Amino acid sequence: MKKILLVLSFIVSLTTFAKAKQLEIKSPNGAVKIVLDSKENTLKYTLFGKDTPLILNSEISILQGLKATIVGTKTKQVNETWKPVWGQFNEVKDHYNELEISLDYEGIGSKLFVRAYNNGVAFRFTLANSSKKTASLFVEYGLQPTANLFSPAGEGEPVGPVEISSFAKPEAEKYKLKMPLVVENKGGQFLSLLESDLISAPGFDLIKFDFDKNKNKLVSKNDFLSKEKSVITPWRVILIEDKVGDLLTNTVPLNVAAPNKIENPSWIKPGLTLWDWRVHGYQAKDGFTYGINNESYYRFIDFAAANNIEYFMIDDAWYTEVKPGYMKLSEKLDLDKVIKYAKEKGVSLLLYYDRRQGDYGDEALFPYYKSLDMKGIKYGFMGPKVPFTREAIQMSAENKLLIDFHDSPVPLTGVSRTYPNAITKEFCHAQQDSRRAFTPKTFIRMALINGIQGPLDMNNGIFDISGVNAGKREKGPKQMNSLFTTVTAEAARTVIIFSGLVCIPDAPEAYAAKQDLFEFIKRLPIGKWDETRVLHAKIDGYISTARRHGEEWFIGSVHQDGGTLDIALDFLKEKKEYTITYYEDTEETNSKTNPEAYRIRTATVKKGDVVKAKMVAGGGNCMWIKPN
Numbered sequence: 001m002k003k004i005l006l007v008l009s010f011i012v013s014l015t016t017f018a019k020a021k022q023l024e025i026k027s028p029n030g031a032v033k034i035v036l037d038s039k040e041n042t043l044k045y046t047l048f049g050k051d052t053p054l055i056l057n058s059e060i061s062i063l064q065g066l067k068a069t070i071v072g073t074k075t076k077q078v079n080e081t082w083k084p085v086w087g088q089f090n091e092v093k094d095h096y097n098e099l100e101i102s103l104d105y106e107g108i109g110s111k112l113f114v115r116a117y118n119n120g121v122a123f124r125f126t127l128a129n130s131s132k133k134t135a136s137l138f139v140e141y142g143l144q145p146t147a148n149l150f151s152p153a154g155e156g157e158p159v160g161p162v163e164i165s166s167f168a169k170p171e172a173e174k175y176k177l178k179m180p181l182v183v184e185n186k187g188g189q190f191l192s193l194l195e196s197d198l199i200s201a202p203g204f205d206l207i208k209f210d211f212d213k214n215k216n217k218l219v220s221k222n223d224f225l226s227k228e229k230s231v232i233t234p235w236r237v238i239l240i241e242d243k244v245g246d247l248l249t250n251t252v253p254l255n256v257a258a259p260n261k262i263e264n265p266s267w268i269k270p271g272l273t274l275w276d277w278r279v280h281g282y283q284a285k286d287g288f289t290y291g292i293n294n295e296s297y298y299r300f301i302d303f304a305a306a307n308n309i310e311y312f313m314i315d316d317a318w319y320t321e322v323k324p325g326y327m328k329l330s331e332k333l334d335l336d337k338v339i340k341y342a343k344e345k346g347v348s349l350l351l352y353y354d355r356r357q358g359d360y361g362d363e364a365l366f367p368y369y370k371s372l373d374m375k376g377i378k379y380g381f382m383g384p385k386v387p388f389t390r391e392a393i394q395m396s397a398e399n400k401l402l403i404d405f406h407d408s409p410v411p412l413t414g415v416s417r418t419y420p421n422a423i424t425k426e427f428c429h430a431q432q433d434s435r436r437a438f439t440p441k442t443f444i445r446m447a448l449i450n451g452i453q454g455p456l457d458m459n460n461g462i463f464d465i466s467g468v469n470a471g472k473r474e475k476g477p478k479q480m481n482s483l484f485t486t487v488t489a490e491a492a493r494t495v496i497i498f499s500g501l502v503c504i505p506d507a508p509e510a511y512a513a514k515q516d517l518f519e520f521i522k523r524l525p526i527g528k529w530d531e532t533r534v535l536h537a538k539i540d541g542y543i544s545t546a547r548r549h550g551e552e553w554f555i556g557s558v559h560q561d562g563g564t565l566d567i568a569l570d571f572l573k574e575k576k577e578y579t580i581t582y583y584e585d586t587e588e589t590n591s592k593t594n595p596e597a598y599r600i601r602t603a604t605v606k607k608g609d610v611v612k613a614k615m616v617a618g619g620g621n622c623m624w625i626k627p628n
Helices: 002-018 164-168 170-174 244-248 252-256 294-306 335-345 362-371 386-398 440-448 465-469 487-496 508-512 515-523
Strands: 023-026 032-037 044-049 052-061 068-082 092-105 108-117 120-127 136-141 148-153 156-163 181-184 190-196 208-212 217-223 235-241 271-275 311-314 319-323 326-329 348-354 376-380 402-405 422-425 501-504 531-538 542-549 552-559 563-568 578-584 599-605 610-615 619-627
Touching: 023 068, 023 092, 023 108, 032 092, 032 108, 032 120, 052 235, 092 252, 108 252, 120 252, 148 164, 156 164, 156 440, 164 170, 181 244, 190 217, 190 244, 190 252, 235 244, 235 252, 244 440, 244 531, 244 542, 271 294, 294 311, 294 335, 294 508, 335 348, 348 362, 362 376, 362 386, 376 386, 386 402, 402 501, 422 501, 440 487, 440 542, 440 552, 487 515, 487 542, 487 552, 487 578, 487 619, 508 515, 515 578, 515 619, 531 552, 531 563, 542 563, 552 563, 552 610, 578 610, 610 619
Parallel strands: 271 311, 271 501, 311 348, 348 376, 376 402, 402 422
Antiparallel strands: 023 032, 032 044, 044 052, 052 136, 068 092, 092 108, 108 120, 120 235, 136 217, 148 156, 148 181, 181 190, 190 235, 208 217, 319 326, 531 542, 542 552, 552 619, 563 610, 578 599, 578 619
């Protein structure tokens, strides 16, 4: 009965709202519509998708508590394309209708820009003078009360499904909601609530979500913490898709982000990287044990060079003391020799920095890394600090360094367009970091929820699964036999998770032992995709992602409970024959007891064929399709 009353209340509110004087803006195809009014001097909006109310009668403000009066409007349409430095597409279409509303907040002038896309909307305020009141980007979301909500939870398993109506209950206070939120309506439509271009909004903190029990509405705000009088807010974005997987390829967050600010980005090269940290303690068949030493690093570099892998990442403990512009190197290795060796082999180096070991500011840090001939920095433990993160990205760009943020980073959505040197971030649970959360279920949830905000550094691609489960790694899971996956699932995850830097965590010998399967990973044109499609997706079920480079397609699929996904090859070209290589689980593969069993086979396919991605529970499937 409570659910029925809430739905009736939603419909009655809609009827009342329709009687007010309104402004309206529609998407280019007319499917998305935003209606606004300033009844009772409070600006409110209602969002429709295909004539269905998605968000109803919800306040939006830059100076909450002051009376808002509409004093003028302008409209425009934009239909253009732009090319990212790297990404999921080689070209992005930016097509929207925009409504510009001039507002008066009791003598303070403001503008609200409302953009309507075919698959989402975006809001941004500007404010000429905020000296009289503290600015805060405030947005309500009058969602359907029967809708379900999902939220990231740091390194923990994402929260959900939680019905919107249940947030009014006291027990809902345990939920700490974070961007990007995913909303599943009962009709099957999906929304994502997030922000973009925070990097262009100095003075604003990260978006915060809460639930107003008096209004039964989800609310969000960004506080303005600067003393500056002139204000520009981040874009508040609402994505709208019929399929949850399409939220991952929705380009609205990128389109509203500021264009590339790096004049000549030719030095920014996405790619694959080996990584030493999780390999410590691994014993090769020749008796060598990996650690922090030159011989270990030479082996990584040799394997990278032999397999055309762009990068090798050296993690913590290469230094013992930090001073401004100087680090005392560990006696365990001779870093200068490693740098020289890598240069001779044509392998670029990425170097870790742990801010807890010396907070001396970045003014000297980034030039120092550049002086070492590093191509990038993996930045650990800097914390979710927006101004600090913004400055780190800008200073790393000035020194021509890629930057990979770890340990609770700020999810600066859209930043890869504005500063494409911000190559990835650990806004997720990285493999082997903590066994409390990483399961086949959690992987799929993080892929479909955390991944909406942008590139993820998840460290997929473990090939010596049995060795990790046996506790043979110094930096492996604390609990043995806790990694449930298959080797084909690990390969598939490197395609499914989008990143400008794909960091694979295993030993060179582990990959060499399965070189035929590793060929799939080393062929991936990381970050240089021409086209991306999510073919199948279900939270707590499965995900299948296809990415194209030139005329070749790479497809990765994983399945939580095991099963078969039909892959319709309708994206291939007419009248052409292709060779498809399958990398598969076998009948004997088991994610708990026999995770490293796989098989490889080839066949001939053409447009219109339907092929099968068959997987065991926790398993995966990879396909490489190339024209004959």
